[in-house]
Amino acid sequence: MLRTTNQYHQRGQALVLFSLVLAVLLGMMGLMLDVGWAYYVNRHAQTAADAAALAGARKAAELVGAGGSAQCGPLGCQEFAECPGTGNLLAACQYASINGFANTTSSQKKVEVAASDSSHAPGVNSVPVDYWVQVRTQQSLPAWFSGIFGNAGFTPSARATAALRRVNSGASLYLLNRKQDCFASLLNLGVVCGEDFLALGANTLNADGGIYMASSNGDGFGLPQIAAGTVAGSATVNAPFTYILGSGGVQTVIGSASWTPSPTNGFPDGDDFTDPMAGKGQPPAPTGLPDHPVPGGIIVGSLLPGAPTVLPPGNYFATTPSLLGVGGSPTGTPIVVTGNVIFSDGSGCSGFCNYVFYGGLVTGALSSVTFSPGRYVFAGAQPVAGGPGIGLSVGINSRIQDLTPLVGGVATRNSDAGEIFIFTDSNYPGLQLPAALSGISFPQVKAGIATGVNPQITLHGLNRDHSSIPQELKPFAPVLIWQDQNNTTLKYKSDGRLDLSCGGPCSRVLSVPGSQEMVITASQFSGRAGTNLYGTIYGPRGAWTTILGVLPGDTVAGPLQIITGSLQMTLNSQLDLKSLASPPTRLVAALIE
DSSP: OOOOHHHHHHHHHHHHHHHHHHHHHHHHHHHHHHHHHHHHHHHHHHHHHHHHHHHHHHHHHHHHOTTSOOOBTTBOOEEEESOOSSSHHHHHHHHHHHTTOOOBTTTTEEEEEEEEOSSSBTTBTTSOOSEEEEEEEEEOBOOTTGGGGTOOOBOOEEEEEEEEEEEEOOOSEEEOOOTTOEEEOSTTOOEEESOSEEEEEEEEEEETTOEEEOOOOOSOOSSSSOOSEEEEEEEEEEOSOEEEETTOOEEEEEEEEEEESOOEEEEOSOGGGSOTTTTSOOOOOOOSOOEEEEETTEEEOBSOTTSOEEEOSEEEEEEOOOBTTBOOOBOOOOEEEESEEEESOSSOGGGOEEEEEESOEEEOTTOEEEEOSEEEEEEOOOOBTTBOEESEEEOTTOEEEESSOOBTTBOOOOSSOOEEEEEEOTTOTTOOOOGGGTTOOOOOEEEEEEEOSSOEEEEEOOOTTOTTSOGGGGGGTTEEEEEOTTSSSBOBOTTSSBOOTTSSOOBOOOSSTTTTEEEEEOBEETTEESEEEEEEEEOOTTOEEEEEEOSTTOEEEEEEEEEESEEEEEEEEEEEEEOOSSOOEEEEEEEOO
16 A cells, blocks of 8 residues: 555654653653652752751750750850851750761751850741751752753751750659669668658648659569659559659558559650759859857747747857857857747848858747848758757747748749749858858758657748849749758769769768758647748758658648659648649750741
C-alpha cells in the first residue's frame, strides 16, 4: 500500500508532538523527584535544628541550675554565626552534627546559632523567656533531574528555637533523697536509706499541690533499704498526685495506710525530681551589724503584752553577768528570752531588719516573741549531751509570731516583706563573726522550730513583691526556713548545686552527726492548728525533716511547701499543706518554636 505525502507529514507531526510532551513529562517527573528529595532534606534539617536548639538550652540549664540566673557571660550569646568552641552553644552544634548537619563545604551543609538573654526570641514574641537559643540549618541541593530544564537547585532550610523559661515549682512536697541517700530515723529504727517518706504512728498528710518523691526504691520489707515510702502505724495521705521516680514504691509495714489517689511510679529522672533551689546559691548573710552582748544570757522582756520590749537589729550572744558595769565574757550558750519582746528598731528597720543569734535562741515559758519582717540567722550552737544544739526552741505556752495575724484562724499571704530564718553555723559564707567570739565554736544546729507544750506559732516567708525586701533575697522568696546546704552528708557547691566531681554526689563528714535533721513541731490551740506557717521550708538533699506531734490534733498548717531530702512524720502529727499563691520558680528548657 502506498502512503501519501500527507500521511508521512502527519506521522512527523505526531512524533514531534510526542517528543515535546515526553520532554514536559520528564521535566515534571524530575521536578517532582527533586522537590520530594528537598522536602525530605527539609524535614531532616528541621529535626537537626530542633535537637540542636534544645541541646543548647538544656546545657544552659545544666550550667546555671534550676534556680539560677540565665545571663550572657556564663551562657553563650551571639548573633547568627558558626558555633563557638566551648560552652552551651557548642552542645547545640554537636547535636546538629549527630543529626547529619555540620558546617562542611563538601556536603554544602550549614549550621548557624544565635542566643541571647533578652526576654523574647526573634519571631517568637508571644513567649516570655529568660534565655533563648536559635539554630538555623541549611543544605544546598543540585537539581539532579530538573536541572536539564534550567532549574538551579534547591536550598532546604529550617529554624528552631529553644529557651529557658521560669515555671512555678508549686508542688506541696519535693522529697529529694535518692536510693543511696540515708538518714537516722526515730524510734530506734536505725539508718534508713532511700526512704523519702516515713510515717511512724498515727499521721495525716494533706498536700494540695501534690508530691514528688525522688527515690527509686521499690516495695520491700525490712530496714534498712526499704521502699521510697513506708508506713509503720496508720497514715492518711491526700494529694492530687504522688509521682515517684523509676520503680519506687510505697509500702505498709505495720498497720494501715490510705493514700488517695494511689502513688504512681515509672517516671524518668527530670526537673520535678531535682532541687528547685539548685543554682540560687544560699541566702546571703547580713553584714555590718552592731554587737549586742546579753549578760547572763537572759533577755528580760516587758510584762505588758501591749508594750513589748524592743530588741534592735544586730549580733546577739550570751556573756557572763556583768559586774559593776563591766561586760562579761562570751559563753557560747543559748540566749533565753522571757516576757514580751519584739525584734525591731522601733520604726520597722525601714521594713526589713537583720539579726544574727550565736548559741541558739530559747523563748521562755509564757513568753511572747514577735519577729518583724527581716532576716534571722541562727549561727550555730554548742552540742547538747553529745548531740546537735537547737537553733530556735519555743517554751511552754509561749507564742512566736510576726506582724501578719491569722485570718479566721488560718495563715494567709502577708502584705509585708516577711521573714527568712536561716539555720547554720558560724562558718556560714559571708557571715562576720564578732571579734569577741573568736575562739568559741558554734557548730551546726538542728534547723526548724522545736517547741514545748501548747505553743502558738504564726510566721510568714519572704514576699518578693515588697519594696523593702533586699534585692539579694528576692530569688529565695517565699522561703520561711532555710537549712544550710553545708549541713548535709552530701557536698554542695557555692552555687547551690550538688558537687558531682566524684563521679556522683560527693560526700561530706559532719562535725556533729544528726545536725542535718530539721524539726518542725506540730501543735494545737483551741481546737485548731497551733503551728501556722506561710511560705517554703527548705532542706537540702541528704538531710531530712521531722514533723513531731505528740497529741492527736497536733498540726502544722497553712499555704506551705516543704522541700527536703526525706520527710518523717511521728507519733500524732498532721500536715495540712495548702497551695502557695506565689511559689518558687525554676528554669526549665523547652522548644518554643
